Amino acid sequence: MSAILLRSLAAAGAILICCAAPAMGASSRLGALRIDNPWARPTPPGAPTGAGYLTVTNTGKTADRLMGGASPLAERVEVHTVSMTGNVMRMRAMPEGAEIGPGKTLSLAPGGSHLMLVGVKQRIRPGDRIPVTLKFAKAGEVKVEFVAQMAPPPPAHGAH
Amino acid sequence: MGRRQLAFLFASIAIGVLLGAVVQAVFLKKPKRAPETAAVSATVLATGTPATVQMVGGVFQLVDQQGRQVTERDLQGRPRIIFFGFTACPDVCAPTLTAISELLQALGPEADKLTVLFVSVDPERDTPEQLRQYLAGFDPRIRGLTGAPEMVAKVAQAHGAWFGKAPLAAGGYTIDHSPLVYLVDSKGALVGVLNHDQVGVGALPRLREMLRS
Incomplete structure (x- = not known):
């Protein structure tokens, strides 16, 4: 077998690994809901809170609501919305949940809304996977893993 | 009154009005009075540089993450950047402090001329020890400040930062807080305000300019 063939095989392998591992966020389904790219920001040492982000697409015919969640790594997981009014960044809890209308996508992203991990029990480091059970008003519960990374993952397949 | 006189009268009125308009446009176009400090920062945010010179700081007494007392005298004669935040801030504070750390790295030795302050707007929970732990995740040149709530409020107000x-x-x-980074020159004048998402290496030229002035 020639060295060129070996080298191209290695290159192909490297490309496959690159594309398969961190580039694409995970995707999971719960009934008519598709949850894409759950990720979280690593936290500084001693930080009592963290933030998780994701998108939820409702492929069904009725609206649902993301109510929050639970995680063994945090005391509570709440849906929060962040907005800028003038010079002030305001964060509000959404006890009534965040709506995902039929055919709509709810995007939790930095500077907008997030799942706040209240009372983080250990420091979240890059590469950590944080198990979170998401709670929806109608669809029920689903377990996802938030991958800790500094920047948002690129959109999953079908999102562009 | 004859037609000529009438025409002359109208022409005079027209010229008068025109002159008035010109005078108003040229001489009466005064800059707006400096409004409240928060509004000044809003102007700064929109334009990147203050419309009027605003001296910031005032007299204060806080403690840093090592428990050392810090007053306005410790800041005299050095340019500084100030960010108001808190350690339980889930969304913007940590990424902003990361961006500030990257900025300091990129500045190299020049960064040593700069005082970098992270003032806690949650002094009740952010003890010096809590700040020390949290700031260990960032550039060691970032000095965390906390203290009496009234004192923190005073310093924030002096910069046009709001929190509640x-x-x-x-x-x-x-x-809730103003997620802004304030650039203050060595004379204590506010020379710029960056929104939390503008604190990248793109802000390097402005920082270098501030350090040279």
């Missing part, structure tokens, strides 16, 4: 408590769904609170 907001309740969480299941108890506890978070803090």
